[in-house]
Amino acid sequence: MTIQYSQREKSYELYRKGKREGTWDPDEFDLEQDKADWAEFSTDEQHQFLASCSAFYDGEEDVTRTLAPYMMALDTLDDEELPFDTVQEEMFLAQQLYEEAKHTDFFSRYFEEVFQTQDVEPYRAGGYQTQGYSTDDLYGTAEELLTAITGGSQQDLIYTLGEAYLNYMGIVEAQLARGGYLSFDQMIEVKADQMDRTELLPAFQAGIGKIRQDETRHIENGRWVMKQLAQAEPAIVSDVYEPRIETYIQNRLVVEPSTTEQPFAGYDQQSIGRKTKQYLQDTVDYIGIDRFDRVADIDAAIQSMASTD
Numbered sequence: 001m002t003i004q005y006s007q008r009e010k011s012y013e014l015y016r017k018g019k020r021e022g023t024w025d026p027d028e029f030d031l032e033q034d035k036a037d038w039a040e041f042s043t044d045e046q047h048q049f050l051a052s053c054s055a056f057y058d059g060e061e062d063v064t065r066t067l068a069p070y071m072m073a074l075d076t077l078d079d080e081e082l083p084f085d086t087v088q089e090e091m092f093l094a095q096q097l098y099e100e101a102k103h104t105d106f107f108s109r110y111f112e113e114v115f116q117t118q119d120v121e122p123y124r125a126g127g128y129q130t131q132g133y134s135t136d137d138l139y140g141t142a143e144e145l146l147t148a149i150t151g152g153s154q155q156d157l158i159y160t161l162g163e164a165y166l167n168y169m170g171i172v173e174a175q176l177a178r179g180g181y182l183s184f185d186q187m188i189e190v191k192a193d194q195m196d197r198t199e200l201l202p203a204f205q206a207g208i209g210k211i212r213q214d215e216t217r218h219i220e221n222g223r224w225v226m227k228q229l230a231q232a233e234p235a236i237v238s239d240v241y242e243p244r245i246e247t248y249i250q251n252r253l254v255v256e257p258s259t260t261e262q263p264f265a266g267y268d269q270q271s272i273g274r275k276t277k278q279y280l281q282d283t284v285d286y287i288g289i290d291r292f293d294r295v296a297d298i299d300a301a302i303q304s305m306a307s308t309d
Contacts, residue, residue: 045263
């Protein structure tokens, strides 16, 4: 199906934006100052920072390796029965796949040249992998998509695709990654204040800034597609979106406060939690708060689940 250039949709406009913003190259960052700065971190501070970076390194590789089935699923759907053009969305995802590979490239280089290791296993404890959600789950999601492509109905495929978008763009990127950025911001700010510096790890911050810029587009597109799928199959909200969000809330937001001592004095985990809750509310609001019942109000849903534990 040809693209009607005069009927460009959200995904196509974000694709065009990505062409303008996504031209950065991980190889172009000068890492010499970062190497010197990293040597000033204590062992405990390095371990905490590496825990977050390892989660990102794992996550970027995982999303790079599991995105292709999303495009295959879109290509299988009956385009005439959907309120959006799957071809334009496939173009956006092709660009996103390239960007995810570039994010993996950035972390691979940074680990090798600044952290001087490619082994993330020792740093996983304390990272996102142990907090109720792992990007390893995306491999299962990809397998479910492939199964639905070959053996499911149109509704089955829409449901599976909707959950895949929610897992990937709605949770991994909009929740885990954005929470990780806030964590980086705090750790670097605290350490810079301690060292009486106005700038710290400049290449890392520049690279993360580019990654955040890319993933802002990914999140915006993902929310838009989830909304389109809810228009095509309204019951997807109660059958797929709400149960998946409830699982995320139960595993990630209704938890006992961490007792792990934080090496960065002044690090405020509660402020990060408040912001990530708002990010989840933003996703619900974008899809359409009137479509939700049990998790329309994220704070109320958290309180309700906490009271039943």
